[in-house]
């Protein structure tokens with residue numbers, strides 16, 4: 108027997124005296140460390156997932172931001188990834204581009220700039236990432252493809268990074284290729300070249316925000332491509348990676364993950380993957396889609412955020428379990444810390460990771476999430492067993508002399524339905540360099556030398572309430588803080604505040620659909636543009652709006668009620684749509700696509716004139732007025748029974764809206 112083996116034998120023997128029913132796990136840095144930790148983050152966008160957040164009144168908006176970003180308070184995120192708005196539908200809405208047209212540049216659209224600044228205000232060290240989902244039409248020169256003119260696409264993306272610095276003093280540290288779509292090696296190399304040429308050598312490239320392959324193999328075969336790419340980002344990897352990815356020696360990230368309803372099972376999913384993405388897949392960053400569920404809940408993937416803030420009209424928000432699960436890691440580590448090599452699975456199920464700052468600090472995160480209480484939306488989760496267990500941890504190397512560890516615990520308590528999250532327990536005194544934990548199922552523990560953790564709190568926000576039944580917006584905002592009007596959620600096209608200084612009448616300040624061309628899409632945008640607003644449960648209501656068409660030939664605009672779909676399903680939205688056209692006609696249709704006509708006739712409407720439209724829907728009947736006079740009545744509407752109100756245009760054309768109002772029953 109060699110002496111090393113006998114030491115192991117002796118140690119095991121001693122422990123078995125000390126602790127009859129437990130396994131021992133060694134936390135040791137003497138044989139070197141594991142990979143460098145890059146952080147845990149949230150993703151705003153992909154798409155429009157923070158849409159309603161900006162419309163919260165203070166102090167609630169700041170409170171929500173504190174729960175997300177403030178160090179030692181809540182999720183204390185290390186990374187904020189945002190969508191580089193591309194004017195197209197990207198899951199829950201569209202986000203505006205900084206270049207709607209080829210000769211257009213505007214770095215004040217949307218809310219992602221604001222969000223990045225708010226995050227940085229709270230945590231100056233936060234890592235910022237940008238990724239396009241879609242591109243304005245001109246980037247594709249009429250084709251639904253961004254790589255035919257790779258130099259145009261590269262400078263379009265680099266402009267966004269330069270604009271972030273120039274107008275907002277934001278340093279974007281990482282940029283991606285094209286979310287969950289094909290990459291093009293030539294484009295990636297050109298993007299690298301364009302970044303370098305623009306003085307952005309420090310900006311690193313993530314590829315390809317899709318699967319591990321084929322990018323991993325491409326990097327192994329193409330050394331120039333490998334020099335251009337710093338990080339392999341995979342989506343929903345199910346905690347595992349592939350050999351080729353490991354072989355590249357690149358940083359491996361789960362650059363989009365989670366996407367699970369944020370109840371306790373969602374929290375359990377997040378706890379399991381935050382640990383196991385490293386344990387099983389050597390991933391050193393995990394980013395949640397999405398950051399905060401701030402979109403109408405009936406849109407796709409409702410409440411799939413770290414917390415919920417979907418009621419700016421009431422001020423109500425919910426700090427859901429994923430916030431506190433995040434805190435278990437983020438409050439006690441920093442990007443740049445290093446994982447120990449001694450991380451892994453627990454004998455009776457669950458996992459543990461340990462990280463150090465290399466100067467003696469140690470943070471251990473343990474999770475014992477059971478299968479059924481930690482299922483994520485995707486990929487399918489193979490069965491595994493977790494049972495309660497005693498686990499002994501032995502501290503070795505730099506950690507042998509640690510005398511005390513702070514202890515933070517979350518217990519999901521699925522049986523009693525009385526979970527407790529991120530609770531500070533009595534510190535653990537370490538005797539003889541080891542400690543034993545009695546672990547139950549569905550728990551998360553942090554044991555750490557870091558003393559700065561804290562569970563932040565604010566007084567309860569106002570109670571939840573439905574969208575107001577009487578709602579008006581005249582868009583008369585002189586210096587709007589955002590380009591979009593509150594609560595309007597664009598589903599195809601981009602609706603933004605517009606000022607016409609030559610107008611001497613009542614329509615100086617309006618809302619305008621700004622796109623004149625179909626974008627290079629990511630989802631199936633409609634052929635019409637549409638922005639929805641209000642309460643999805645609305646049935647009987649009157650929608651009123653002034654409209655102005657700007658396309659002489661074939662203009663058309665609509666107001667609508669009971670719109671039943673948004674997001675990626677927007678093409679098949681049904682509802683009651685009241686259209687007027689510049690050729691002097693009107694139509695009432697049961698769908699956005701205009702296939703099912705309920706009524707039609709002459710309206711006398713033309714481009715470059717303002718008209719007042721009014722749509723009333725009650726029970727099975729709808730009626731419409733033009734400039735206060737009945738135009739059509741008793742159109743029969745059997746379905747849908749309820750849905751949002753909306754405004755929009757017949758095609759990608761300029762049109763304006765003013766004095767929008769809803770009165771719902």
Ligand SMILES: *[C@@H]1O[C@H](CO)[C@@H](O)[C@H](O)[C@H]1NC(C)=O
Nearest residue numbers: 178229230231232233441443
């Ligand atoms: C930012 O990073 C610096 C250097 O690592 C560190 O000293 C500082 O505490 C960090 N600030 C925050 C808010 O985390």
Ligand SMILES: *[C@@H]1O[C@H](CO)[C@@H](O)[C@H](O)[C@H]1NC(C)=O
Nearest residue numbers: 456478489490491492493494
């Ligand atoms: C889990 O435990 C059950 C019951 O003891 C057993 O039948 C099953 O094979 C176990 N599954 C796994 C994946 O270990």
Ligand SMILES: *[C@@H]1O[C@H](CO)[C@@H](O)[C@H](O)[C@H]1NC(C)=O
Nearest residue numbers: 127128129494495496497545
């Ligand atoms: C853990 O250890 C205690 C004694 O310290 C013992 O009573 C208990 O049964 C053990 N639990 C398990 C799950 O082995």
Ligand SMILES: *[C@@H]1O[C@H](CO)[C@@H](O)[C@H](O)[C@H]1NC(C)=O
Nearest residue numbers: 607608609610611612657715
């Ligand atoms: C601006 O207002 C003027 C004067 O009413 C009008 O002629 C013009 O069509 C308006 N232009 C736009 C783009 O609204």
Ligand SMILES: *[C@@H]1O[C@H](CO)[C@@H](O)[C@H](O)[C@H]1NC(C)=O
Nearest residue numbers: 651653719721732734735766
């Ligand atoms: C538009 O019409 C509605 C109903 O017919 C009326 O209540 C409203 O005052 C009109 N708005 C304008 C700006 O004329």
